[in-house]
Amino acid sequence: MAPQAVADAYEARGYDFIAFTDHDYLMKPACENLYNNVKSDLIIFTGIELTVFFKGYLHVNRIHGEKEELYILNHLGEYGLPIEQVLERIEAVSEMYPLDAVEITSKGFRDSEFEIPEIEYPKIASDDLHAIVGIGRAWIEVDAPKKDRDSIIRAVKHGDFWNCFL
DSSP states (O other), X not given: OOHHHHHHHHHHTTOSEEEEOOBTTTOOTTHHHHHHTOOOSSEEEEEEEEEEESSSEEEEEEEEOSSOXXXXXXXXXXXXXXXXXXXXXXXXXXHHSOOOEEEOEETTEEOGGGOSTTSOSOEEOOOOOSSGGGTTXXXXXXXXXXXXXXXXXXXXXXXXXXXXXX
């Protein structure tokens, strides 16, 4: 879907903000212009889904605010690993990036096996849109003092949000 169509679909469903990230190997030099040209009342974040290699590949979202950045280890359930190996990879990624949260959904479906105290990071839900049918499977609601990108990022970093699932 084109970025404008994505923003329109989320706005029509009552969302306040979205994050546009794509895989680093798919990003084109002018893609930032596509996101900057989106017309919407949504708060729009941009970023990149980094491919990180540690005993295989992992995906880490780096999402930009005005001054803040948010790093999320994505879709833990899609790696097909036992919890001990997931914990090892979380530790490895935290040494490479200032990890702020982990995603506990796979394409919007809840992976409750990762909602454990051994994972000491805020656990975030996302629908990780790949098609229009995926919109709204999972999302977060944020308790932020202001509605701007940096306030939302700080709230996520501090765990001041709650996960929602259909």
